[in-house]
Amino acid sequence: MPYKHQFDFTLLEPPEPMEKALDVIETLQSGDYLSMLFPLQPVPLFALLKQYGIDYFSRPGYGDAWEVLVWRDGDRKAEEAMRTDASLVEKKGL
Numbered sequence: 001m002p003y004k005h006q007f008d009f010t011l012l013e014p015p016e017p018m019e020k021a022l023d024v025i026e027t028l029q030s031g032d033y034l035s036m037l038f039p040l041q042p043v044p045l046f047a048l049l050k051q052y053g054i055d056y057f058s059r060p061g062y063g064d065a066w067e068v069l070v071w072r073d074g075d076r077k078a079e080e081a082m083r084t085d086a087s088l089v090e091k092k093g094l
Contacts, residue, residue, distance in 0.1 A: 002081035033071035
């Protein structure tokens, strides 16, 4: 069963959010996905994710935060769970 891991990096100063994100991405297991909150849109992270074989979906988060959801490229169970979770959040208006 897919599992969502959540991390909030909004209180960290650069470059810590990027460093922490790369650390947790390395631990990502098949079927699981990560929800990470950043203090701003982590554009430099997006290119690195592709190098790591990671797919992602990003959107504005709560307040000034930016949410990035990630899963291993080709991991259909994780992607499906992430998309279901993301659509439920949007429907609830959260």
